Amino acid sequence: MPLRAPLRSAHGTEAIRDVVLVRVVDDDGVTGWGECSALAAPTYTGEYADGAWDVLTRFVVPAVLAGRAPQVREHPMALAAVAGAQADAAARRAGRSLAAVLGGVRSSVASCAVVGLAPQGAGAGDGPVGDVVAAVAEALEAGHRQVKVKVRPGWSLEPVRAVRAGWPDLALAVDANGSFDPAAPGELDALDGLGLAYVEQPFAPDALVATAALARRWSTPVALDESITSPGWAEAAFALGAAGAVNLKPARVGGLAPAVAVASAAAARGIPVFVGGMLETGVGRAHALAVASLAACTWPSDLGPSTRYFAEDLAAPFHLRDGALVVPEGPGVGVVPDADRLDQVAVARTVLDR
Numbered sequence: 001m002p003l004r005a006p007l008r009s010a011h012g013t014e015a016i017r018d019v020v021l022v023r024v025v026d027d028d029g030v031t032g033w034g035e036c037s038a039l040a041a042p043t044y045t046g047e048y049a050d051g052a053w054d055v056l057t058r059f060v061v062p063a064v065l066a067g068r069a070p071q072v073r074e075h076p077m078a079l080a081a082v083a084g085a086q087a088d089a090a091a092r093r094a095g096r097s098l099a100a101v102l103g104g105v106r107s108s109v110a111s112c113a114v115v116g117l118a119p120q121g122a123g124a125g126d127g128p129v130g131d132v133v134a135a136v137a138e139a140l141e142a143g144h145r146q147v148k149v150k151v152r153p154g155w156s157l158e159p160v161r162a163v164r165a166g167w168p169d170l171a172l173a174v175d176a177n178g179s180f181d182p183a184a185p186g187e188l189d190a191l192d193g194l195g196l197a198y199v200e201q202p203f204a205p206d207a208l209v210a211t212a213a214l215a216r217r218w219s220t221p222v223a224l225d226e227s228i229t230s231p232g233w234a235e236a237a238f239a240l241g242a243a244g245a246v247n248l249k250p251a252r253v254g255g256l257a258p259a260v261a262v263a264s265a266a267a268a269r270g271i272p273v274f275v276g277g278m279l280e281t282g283v284g285r286a287h288a289l290a291v292a293s294l295a296a297c298t299w300p301s302d303l304g305p306s307t308r309y310f311a312e313d314l315a316a317p318f319h320l321r322d323g324a325l326v327v328p329e330g331p332g333v334g335v336v337p338d339a340d341r342l343d344q345v346a347v348a349r350t351v352l353d354r
């Protein structure tokens with residue numbers, strides 16, 4: 001799936017979304033869809049699309065077809081794709097929306113726009129800082145209620161100060177994608193005085209102790225994203241005081257059930273949760289929105305409307321309405337990939353049968 005414009009973060013640049021979808025069909029012909037959020041390369045997490053294809057076709061799906069729980073470690077997004085497809089089918093069988101099945105309470109979810117290191121519409125402004133300012137203006141024009149700017153060492157204070165100067169009251173956040181060094185916190189510490197809604201993932205995913213120390217001395221909430229890979233790691237982060245907020249990526253924690261567990265554990269400690277996106281197609285976006293409808297998910301989601309990433313999505317596109325994404329109310333995840341669009345973009349298919 002070609003992206004509308006390349007998205008650059010501290011992890012690298014995504015220009016084409018290479019994605020694995022899973023469709024399950026039960027004995028009665030009821031169908032469910034799931035999406036593996038792994039990117040094309042193992043830069044954001046260890047999983048990647050071709051690896052997910054391999055682990056799904058050789059291990060996960062054969063186990064599920066044989067009626068066994070897949071004994072697969074370290075592939076949460078592959079597992080989430082199958083579990084999500086099964087949950088979609090089960091909800092469709094029950095004639096209920098997936099959001100309702102999960103206990104969701106929101107009909108819409110406020111949207112936070114993500115502005116990359118080299119923002120979409122680059123060239124619209126006067127130089128790199130001007131490009132960020134132009135991208136923020138475009139996001140606000142589209143109605144987003146919050147903006148999150150990607151930062152890295154050497155590229156944080158300048159763009160953030162420029163955006164602050166333009167919009168003093170904007171709900172503004174930054175995401176470092178783990179790129180800062182806990183041993184050199186000077187630049188990060190300067191961000192603490194800029195009235196940010198949160199600073200996301202300042203340090204490497206396993207640097208929970210350093211992150212907790214930062215959170216203790218800051219007034220700005222520190223949100224964890226890459227660190228939250230399972231309910232167990234979320235509990236560890238909460239117990240250490242490393243998470244002032246959680247960017248919950250349902251696929252990365254292994255799917256819907258673990259995502260609900262993380263959200264519940266955070267809510268029990270009064271830690272705000274927001275659901276994050278991984279350049280999902282409409283299928284994955286719909287699954288993530290079902291999670292974002294939970295009562296615990298109180299902060300704006302960075303899932304974004306389909307049109308922010310794709311000129312043409314796989315399913316009916318999600319649009320912003322009053323700065324929010326509407327949670328699908330139809331049966332299951334509420335969306336189905338368009339067969340013609342799927343034919344246009346599919347590069348490989350395989351069928352595994354009982």
Ligand code: MG
Pocket residue numbers: 175177200201225226247276
């Ligand atoms: Mg992030």
